[in-house]
Amino acid sequence: MIDTHAHLESEEAPALLERARGAGVGRVIAVATSIEGCREALALSEANGGLYASLGIHPHEAGGAEAARLDELDELLAGGRAVAVGETGLDYFRDYAPREAQLRLFEAQLSLAAAHGLPVVIHSREADADTLAALAGFEGTVVCHCFSSPGMLATVLERGYYVSFAGNLTFPNASPLRDAARLCPPERLLLETDSPYLSPVPLRGRRNEPAYVMHTLDALAQARGEEAAALGARIDANADAAFAL
């Protein structure tokens, strides 16, 4: 099984990856949110088999110094190790950065993804209309990370994007999300932890880690009335296709 979205600290990564392998999670995509994070994710991917790096600057950073480091991001992407650009997108829930700045940074990273022929990993919170508008001109592969917007599903599926479910799929109040999960064609599904955030039931309140993606797989299988092992294999194959692993 693969965890397609985890935030890993270098020091803790070996132990987390070992526990993941023990749980049947042999592959992890480490997702960066800053330039230093990009360098760390790349180093981790070089040092650990089964670990891949996605490089990007988070919308939370759009108002600060990180946003001026796109040349560095471009250079790191040119190294050829990264499997995706992201996470990038828009966050109007936290609104840590001015919206125009978020949009500029998002569009710049979409251009980088197009230039390097890489998929994009999208973060969208309470910004669905603007996110979809910005993505309309992007012709590459799109992964909707931590999918939490059932209202966006029809457009997302119509455009052929991947839908990545995280631990919030297991929450008791998440039945609209589980309905969305049922409606997804099998070839569009991905799974992730978004660790260290969003631990799935029954581990809520604990620090999340890649091993726990198995709980979200169980919830997804249950929601869809499918067998978990077969669904997990399908999702693994989807990740191979989405990220060209």
Ligand SMILES: [Zn+2]
């Ligand atoms: Zn994330």
